[in-house]
Amino acid sequence: MQKLNKKDDKQSGSERVLVIGGGVGGIRAALDLAESRRDVLLIDKSYSIGGLMTQLDRTFPTNNCDLCTVSPFLSASGRERYLDIKPMTRIEELTGQAGNFTATLVTEPRYIDIDKCTGCGECVQKFPEAVRFTPGLDPRAPTCMRYPQATPYAFSIDMAKVEDISQIQKVCKADAILSHDEVQKTRIKVGSVVLSVGAELFDPSVLDNYGGGQCQNIVTGLEYERIMSASGPFQGSLVRVSDNKQPKKIAWIQCVGSRGINEADVPYCSGVCCMYALKEAMVTKERFEEDIETTIFYMDMRTHGKDYERYFNRAKDEYKVRMIRSRPHSIIENSSTKDLSITYALEEEAVQKTEDFDMVVLSTGFRAGKDATDLASKLGIDLNEHNFAKTDHFNSVKTSRPGVYVCGVYESPKDIPETMVQASAAALMASANLPVICADEKIEDFFPRERDVTGQEVKLGVFVCDCGIDIGGVVDVGKLIDYVKTNSDVAVAKAVGHGCSAESMAQIESLILEHGVNRVVIGGCSPRTHESKFQDLLRRVGLNRYLVEIVNLRDQNTWAHRGQPRQAQEKACKLLQIGISGVRKNRPLMENTLPMSQNALVIGGGVTGMTSALKLADQGILTYIIERAPALGGLARSIRKTIEGEDVGAFVARLVEKVMAHENIHVMTRSIVVDHSGMPGLFKTGIQTGLRMNYMSIDHGVTILATGALANRPGEYGLGTLDGVVTQLELDFMLEDDTEKIAAMDQVVMIQCVGSREENNPNCSRICCQAAMKNALRIKQINPETQVFVLYRDIRTYGFQEDYYREARNLGVKFVRYSLNTKPLVTQEDGRFYVRVYDFILGQKIEIEADCLALSTGLVADDETTEDLAMMFHLPRTLDHYFLEEHVKLRPVDMAVRGVFIAGTIHSPKTIRESVTQALAAAGRAQTLLAKKEINLGAAVVRVDKDKCASCLVCVRACPFDIPFINADGYSQIDPDKCQGCGVCAADCPAKAIQLLTYEDDQILAKLDGLFERVN
Amino acid sequence: MENYEPEIVAFCCHYCAYTAADMAGSKRISYPANVKIIRVPCTGKVDAIHIMKALEKGADGVYVAGCLEGDCHFKTGNARARLRVARVQKILEDLGWEKERVAMINMSAGMGERFAKTAFEFTEKIKSLGPNPISQGKIEVQAVS
Structure with missing residues (x-):
């Protein structure tokens, strides 16, 4: 894989942000910083980044395998220019102060030259003895990679488990294995620090009443995830460790080690275990057999997140997960069958009951380990009484040390969406006083020059992912490849495992080059999530990004038809043929760009809106606040004290004062939004303001919606x-x-x-x-x-x-x-x-x-307001009338329309502290977009063939945006900068003089040909 | 005709119906594999010709699935699509075909269940109508330029 050259002017250094911890939170923070063009160094003590999330099988509430949603963000792309990753590295010391820290870093020896290692896995095959990485069930090798999409894509060697390094060196074809490697100590200057080191998980083997770690069929929630995971020890089969048989009856026990007063317990709630137990129980039913009986023993069902109660209801009503409100007394193993008897009491019955299960999952929660306390003392930050990072009452990412910010579970137990929000918030706080670097450079410059393919004979490369078992477990990928090869212009067709992993991407790249491929078809997941990743792949091999077609074999085939493998196989062939026939007609296209408006519009002048506005205004961004009420403050004005005892009134008053005094903020009270147009980066919003309801129009590049919710x-x-x-x-x-x-x-x-x-x-x-x-x-x-x-x-x-x-x-x-x-x-x-x-x-x-x-x-959504805004801004809402974000797990403040963000109780009910965090996150995400300075309009715009145009005016009337007009030369002119790419005019044009690029008529008809003429 | 499996083309808009189809998949909601999706930016892009060509090439049914009325990402694209589908239905009637072979359906991006349900219902309807008259050999296709 091509590594982008980086300017080596890091000595000045203090402009850099150090992100410690490469889990999803740290990655999000690092990416946000890199996207807002700040220089970032991401360190992680592990040998590849990814953290806890990469060990999970599926995540709630979508039950998706989100590894494949995260991993594309990790690997090479233009943003590497600003982002350095140092795995196997920890911080030793942090001296100095905010804006001018000196960090001492220690990097452990890897014994592998990352630049040479191709990740072929030859060394693992030959030396699989020892174990390096837990949790528990993972059979490991001395050279070890945690998951197929690992970044950096290279192995590492556990020297303690190696007898003779020269033997391993012999099998390495890339000559990447080093017999000597040393601990490296480096000192770097940084301006601010983001901590995202997570926490440990409670080890329940100390609980004698729950098997004391001696029963093979008692596992923790994470171990259960690993058992089900396609990249886990059983390749995704659900089996008992004792006899490799599929269990018929599984129990989950909640709050193990949490919410307790016994010696091994912590008193707090881990926040995520109810949801993950529900998820594991549901996924068990949906992936394996419906008749597996799943039972959850719980104290209080805590499904307090957005739409989580519906998820709970689905688990109960649709999936028939059995819920028992009880904290079991003990688990006893039957020594011959290895089955487990759970003894428990119901609150309404005085007698104890005993019931047998095949397998028991202990829902264990987060613990602040010794590493956490050590790190805190090295960094000089305060911890709370539970040994999690202590943060400001009204700013959950601000630690006790100025310039040091925190996100994720190191701050408090939380789930992935909350971690993502804090990560973006921490990135914003950390970037506040740092300059933007290389503002004038374009990412485009780093790709090789495009190969001209016009006039060339079509040479197809078709690559099909098995996506672990998500595709390969339902259809026979090998047969798909055989089928694809019956197309005579296919130069190369190959199954590529996880196509989005670095290994497969590198393989695809070299195959494209080797076979002189000039059109590419990827059979895998949805183009909605992965198209841009594969478009980047094409750019790396010098092909225009529009020469690829993504065939949705997973989301729209193997996931939906997993119960009918024969039909799924047949449909996969047809879908691939549609893609193949279509891509033959694809042409290289140019993209249009336009300078972006650098103003921000914040709708809603409550605590959330004001917080976002202040942060953007501090960055020199002209920010408008639109508030319906006569004064700022919102719902927070009807609250006096927070649970921590803080004075909300004084907090709101301080915010209002700052907002009113800020030179970059325009406040408009008694104002409502009446119309909205434009595109991301160039929005135009009309408002009516003041007692007279005067109309005015605002140009802005980003929008933050923060109109809140209503007290029910x-x-x-x-x-x-x-x-x-x-x-x-x-x-x-x-x-x-x-x-x-x-x-x-x-x-x-x-x-x-x-x-x-x-x-x-x-x-x-x-x-x-x-x-x-x-x-x-x-x-x-x-x-x-x-x-x-x-x-x-x-x-x-x-x-x-x-x-x-x-x-x-x-x-x-x-x-x-x-x-x-x-x-x-x-x-x-x-x-x-x-x-x-x-x-x-x-x-x-x-x-x-x-x-x-x-x-x-509690709160209810402000239905009337969100309905109006949803109509005007073309945004989706949830069934409860809150706004629905782009990705409930990974992009909790981004909306499907780029450049529009949501924060606060417009998203879902939350406390003031949580609203502030989301406000910071939304401002941070808005900042990453504004940092691009220009908008890419893409290539999906219409083109008019003036010779065919009869100037009949149909397009002028059809366009929903009033863009076409008949120009002085007598034909229809459609400005590509303004065209939205819907194609309505193209469909209506009686002379077929208009074509929508990327969706031209011959492309659509070729796809129909593919479906009907090839396949039998 | 018992094992008759119709071939159905669904033109789905990127913003709503296509996303709803992905959503159905991610929720593992099953629907008939007969339905093959062709992605378009907006249902307003779907030309009468595309629908007619699909039928001519052998589709037993074609439906156009877009955002909910009033929620079109491109304001009015789905409303124009509805008119066009109605026009195609009229042409089919004139040709003596069942106009139910084409349909316009609306759903939002979050409606995975609705996607599956409509795919199921449409497939059942086409099954009851039987194969497209061209593939039954009842009609010879004239060369269409």
Whole structure:
């Protein structure tokens, strides 16, 4: 693979950002920095980057194998210009201060020359004895690569396991193995640091009641992922370790080592285990046999993320995953069958039960290991009481040391989307005071000159991925290749494993060159995700990027028809033939570029909008804030205190003051968006502003949508009709302004999930459990004698919020569970409330008298606003009317329309702190786009054949954007800079004088030919 | 006719229907493999000629799948597609074909279930109509330039 030359002017150095940790968070941060043209060094202590995510089989909530979505970002492309990767490297010391740090780095010997290693795997084949990399189940070799798409694509040798290095050197055809290699110590200057080192996973072998690590069929959640993974020890077959047989009955046990008070436990919640257990149970059913029985033992089901409650409901209702609310007492192994007996008790029954399972998965969570504490002391940053990085109350990525930022699980337990948000936020914070480098250079300059293929005979190269088992497990890839070869102009056809891995990419490149291929077909996954990656591949071998066709064999074939392999095989042939026939007609095309507007538009002037605007304005970007209300502040103005006790009012006031005083920010209150046009980088938005609703038009390159959500007010339990029924927000105000009234109360009842997690609003509002804890604790602070009852369905105090739940229980707050079928009944007599609810533990109805009833009503999407914006900006929404981001896992603030980002509660319910993080992330992502300075319009624009044009005006009337006009020469002129590429005019043109490039008529007809004329 | 498997072409717009089809796959929702997708930027790009050629070449059914009404990425492309499909249906009727062999369908990018459901329903409908009259040999194709 071609390595791009880098300018060696790094000595000045302090302009560089050091990213420590190459998991998804670190990679995202490094890429964001590189894309915004900052110089980045990414180090990782492991031999290739990728972190925990690359060990996962599938990820929730899409159940996709997201490795293939991440890996394309990792490998070579133009952005390497700004990004250096140093694997097997750790930081020893950090001296100096923000803007001028000196970092001492230590690189371990790899014993392999990365530049020479081709990753052929010959050494692994011959020397597979020893083990270097865990977790547990992975059979490993002394030379070791973790997954097929590894970056850098090279092995490393564990010298401790090698007897004679010269034997290994003999098998290496590339002569890449070094007999001597040393620890290298380097000192570099950096301006800021991003930490993304993750955390360890709890090792449950210390728990004697759960097998003490001695039972082969008790595995951790991660080990279970490895068992199911196509690149795992069993090549993706689900089997028991004890007998290699497929289990029939599997149990998951939640909160193993978390939310506990025993010696081995940590008190906090790990935040992700409920979702991964649900995912593993569902994937088990969908990938293997429907009749495998899956059972989850849990305490509270914590599906508080965006759309996660729907996922939970699907697991229960569609996949029939069995849910048992219980923390099992013990697991006993049957010594002959190796089956496992779980003993547990149900809260509604006093007796213990025992049930046998074939396999048990322990849902273990995150731990701050010794590495984390060591790193903190080396870097001089503070940790919290759980040994995770301590961060600012209103900025979750800012550590105690200026210039050092953090993202991901090192800050607190969290899932991948939250990690991605923090990564972009940390990248923004880290880049704040660093200059943009090489602003005038174009990435294009680094590709070789394009080979002219016009007039050449078509020579096809067809490459088909097996995508692990995702394609190859359903269809016979070898037979597809045989079929493809029956096309006489196919110069080379080959199965390429994971086509997106560096190894396969390199192989494809050399085959293209070797066979003089001038048209390429890739059979693999969706062009939506991988087209640009393979287009880059073509550019690297000197071919125009439009000479490739991606055939969607996975998403639209083997995934959908995995139950009908014969039909899938036949359809794969036809799809490949469509691609082959189509690509013959592809022509090299030029792309158009235009300078980009450097202004930003932020819609919504709440905490989120203001935070994004300030960060962009600080970068010298002229930023407009449009706010519907007469004043800035948004929903945060109806909150007084955060759960940490911070004063929200003062925080909002500070933000408003900064925004109003900023020279680069234009604030427009009492303003609404009325129209929107243009394209990414050159948007034009019309607003009506002020009391007179004057119209004005704003040009901007990026848009951040931050119009928030609404406080929900369902008319339940007497809200709005009975005096004394309040929401948690109203209680929050009373707790500040009317403490005497609170002090006089004997009993307060809170009801959770009011208007949420029900049929007409199925998702969880996320913020209510912590709001209830916050207010319950404040009541107890005002008057410890006041009794507080919280009626709940599941307590969802994720992460460190669990500390407040525990504190509330310790202070005597009573928690009574109810279910959807046993909702509390509220009556009022003489100003007193009587709440009747069925208590599962007592097994009877109880009645609680109360002075005040506080309802946790949460948030709902602002349907009217998001609907208007969705129409005007052409953006998708979720079923609950929040905005739907481009990729729920990996691009949580980007929208499908490039240049549009979302942040805050317009995305889903979240706390102020979480909204601020997302605001920073959105500003960061916007900055990466603006750094490109110009927009690439692509080549999909129409071209008019003036000789055929009869100037009939059909195109002028048909165009949805009013672009065509009849010019002075009497034919239709369609400006390629303005053309949006829909092709409506081309379809309507009666003379067929208009063709849409990349979708020309002969290309479409050739595809139909491919489908019908070739295949029999 | 029991084992008759129709060949169906679906012209899907990149922004909605094609994405919905990917979504159906990622959710592992099954639908008949008879449906072969040809990606277009917008359903507004689908010409009457493309639909007619598909039928002439042997497709038993053709449908055009775009964004929901009012949600077209290109404002009105899907509305124009609907008109064109109606026009093709009229031509088919004039030729004595079943106009149900072509259809316009709308869905959003997130509707993987709907993609699968419509693919299933359309395939069933075509199965009930039987093979396209050309491939049954009832009609000889005149040379079409």
